[in-house]
Amino acid sequence: MTRHTFDNPPSFEGIASEKWDLHKGKDILPLWVADMDFPAPPSVLDALERRIGRGVLGYTTVSAAYKQAVAGWMARRHGWQAQPEWVRFCPGVVVSLSVIVRACTQPGDAVVIQPPVYPPFRSVVEDNGRELVLNPLLRREDGRYEMNFAQLEEQLAEERVKLLILCSPHNPVGRVWTREELLRVAELCGRHGVLVVSDEIHADLVFEPGRFVPFASISEEAAALALVCTSPSKTFNIAGMNTSNMVIPNPQLRTAVTAELKRGALGSISALGHAAVIGAYEGGEDWLEEALAYIRANQQFLVEALGRSVPELSVAAPEGTYLLWLDCLGLGLADAELHRFFLEKARIQLSPGSSFVEGGAGFMRLNAACSRATAEEAARRIAAAVQELRASR
Structure with missing residues (x-):
C-alpha cells in the first residue's frame, strides 16, 4: 500500500477556495464547510x-x-x-x-x-x-x-x-x-x-x-x-x-x-x-483507508484534548463522517454569542448548530479533516478562549 501524507496541506492561495477564502488574511482557522484539507487521491x-x-x-x-x-x-x-x-x-x-x-x-x-x-x-x-x-x-x-x-x-x-x-x-x-x-x-x-x-x-x-x-x-x-x-x-x-x-x-x-x-x-x-x-x-481505495485512519486520529485527539482542558464542552467521536458535533451548552452562551465567541475569541470558523433546522441550539459543528497541526492549534485556541471566558465571569 502506498503511504500518503496528510500532514502537509496544499496551498489554497489563489484558487477561490470557499473554505479558506471566507476570512482570508484574518488568522482564522476554517473548520466549517465539509471538504478536506488534503489533495485529492493520486488516482x-x-x-x-x-x-x-x-x-x-x-x-x-x-x-x-x-x-x-x-x-x-x-x-x-x-x-x-x-x-x-x-x-x-x-x-x-x-x-x-x-x-x-x-x-x-x-x-x-x-x-x-x-x-x-x-x-x-x-x-x-x-x-x-x-x-x-x-x-x-x-x-x-x-x-x-x-x-x-x-x-x-x-x-x-x-x-x-x-x-x-x-x-x-x-x-x-x-x-x-x-x-x-x-x-x-x-x-x-x-x-x-x-x-x-x-x-x-x-x-x-x-x-x-x-x-x-x-x-x-x-x-x-x-x-x-x-x-x-x-x-x-x-x-x-x-x-x-x-x-x-x-x-x-x-x-x-x-x-x-x-x-x-x-x-x-x-x-x-x-x-x-x-x-x-x-x-x-x-x-482511490488505499488512499481512502489512510485518510480515514488519519481523520479518526484527529477526531480522537480533539475529543481527548477538549475533554481535558474544556469541561464546558461535550463531544464524542462520531460513528461516521469527518465532523464533530460540539455540545457547547455548558458555556452558557446564546447562539449569536456562541458563534461570535468561536470566531472572534477562538479565531475558528465553525458551522453554527442553530443552522441545522432544529435541535442544534447551543451546538457547533467542527470539520476534523485537516492536518494534525491544524487540529492541535484548534484545540489550543478553544482552550485559551474558554479560559479567558471563565476569567471574565
Missing part, C-alpha cells in the same frame, strides 16, 4: 492529467464505464449489488434531492426530515412548494441520537406525507444507522406508501468496516421505495468536480427522475468530472 489527479493530456474537453456522456465504476464501488465497498442501469448522474446531491422532490411529489405534499440535519434538506422541500414535516431525533443523556419512531409513525399516517429524506450517515450528529433501524424505517414507510430518499454522501466515511448499510440493500421492499443519493465528493475531496449519482432500483421511480432531469437539463457531465469519478472509484 484522481492522474486521471485528470491523462484526460487533459488528450486535449479534448468537449461535451461528455455518462458512459457505461462511468456507471460500472459507481456500481462496482458499491459492491466492493458496501456489498450492495447495485446495477449500472440504476445509476443517474446529477451535478450534486442537493440538486438530486430537489429533482427527486419534484419528480416524486406534488405541490402541497408533505416531506419528512429528521433534524438537526444538513440545512438544504429544509430548503429543497420548502423551495419546491412542499410542506415540511419535522421528525426531530431524540438525544439521550449520553449524547447518542436515535430516531423517534413513535412520532414518525404518526406523521407517516398522515395522507399528505409522500417522502422521507433520510440522512445516512447523519450530518451533523455522526450516527451510522444500524440495519435494525433502517428496517424499521422501511417497514413504516412501506406500510404508509411513503418513499425514502437516502442521502448517503458520507457512506464511505465510516470508521468500522462493514458498519454502513445502504438503505436500498436491506430488503426488496426497501429497494422498491428507495432513491439513493451518493457521490465521491466527500469521500475523495472532489466536491469541485460537481458530480453525484442517484441509484434507483425501482424502474417507475427511475423513469420519473429521468424525466425531471431532462426537464431541468441536468444530465450533462463535465469531461473532468467524468474522469475524476472513474479515477476515484477504481483507484
Whole structure:
C-alpha cells in the first residue's frame, strides 16, 4: 500500500477556495464547510492529467464505464449489488434531492426530515412548494441520537406525507444507522406508501468496516421505495468536480427522475468530472483507508484534548463522517454569542448548530479533516478562549 501524507496541506492561495477564502488574511482557522484539507487521491489527479493530456474537453456522456465504476464501488465497498442501469448522474446531491422532490411529489405534499440535519434538506422541500414535516431525533443523556419512531409513525399516517429524506450517515450528529433501524424505517414507510430518499454522501466515511448499510440493500421492499443519493465528493475531496449519482432500483421511480432531469437539463457531465469519478472509484481505495485512519486520529485527539482542558464542552467521536458535533451548552452562551465567541475569541470558523433546522441550539459543528497541526492549534485556541471566558465571569 502506498503511504500518503496528510500532514502537509496544499496551498489554497489563489484558487477561490470557499473554505479558506471566507476570512482570508484574518488568522482564522476554517473548520466549517465539509471538504478536506488534503489533495485529492493520486488516482484522481492522474486521471485528470491523462484526460487533459488528450486535449479534448468537449461535451461528455455518462458512459457505461462511468456507471460500472459507481456500481462496482458499491459492491466492493458496501456489498450492495447495485446495477449500472440504476445509476443517474446529477451535478450534486442537493440538486438530486430537489429533482427527486419534484419528480416524486406534488405541490402541497408533505416531506419528512429528521433534524438537526444538513440545512438544504429544509430548503429543497420548502423551495419546491412542499410542506415540511419535522421528525426531530431524540438525544439521550449520553449524547447518542436515535430516531423517534413513535412520532414518525404518526406523521407517516398522515395522507399528505409522500417522502422521507433520510440522512445516512447523519450530518451533523455522526450516527451510522444500524440495519435494525433502517428496517424499521422501511417497514413504516412501506406500510404508509411513503418513499425514502437516502442521502448517503458520507457512506464511505465510516470508521468500522462493514458498519454502513445502504438503505436500498436491506430488503426488496426497501429497494422498491428507495432513491439513493451518493457521490465521491466527500469521500475523495472532489466536491469541485460537481458530480453525484442517484441509484434507483425501482424502474417507475427511475423513469420519473429521468424525466425531471431532462426537464431541468441536468444530465450533462463535465469531461473532468467524468474522469475524476472513474479515477476515484477504481483507484482511490488505499488512499481512502489512510485518510480515514488519519481523520479518526484527529477526531480522537480533539475529543481527548477538549475533554481535558474544556469541561464546558461535550463531544464524542462520531460513528461516521469527518465532523464533530460540539455540545457547547455548558458555556452558557446564546447562539449569536456562541458563534461570535468561536470566531472572534477562538479565531475558528465553525458551522453554527442553530443552522441545522432544529435541535442544534447551543451546538457547533467542527470539520476534523485537516492536518494534525491544524487540529492541535484548534484545540489550543478553544482552550485559551474558554479560559479567558471563565476569567471574565
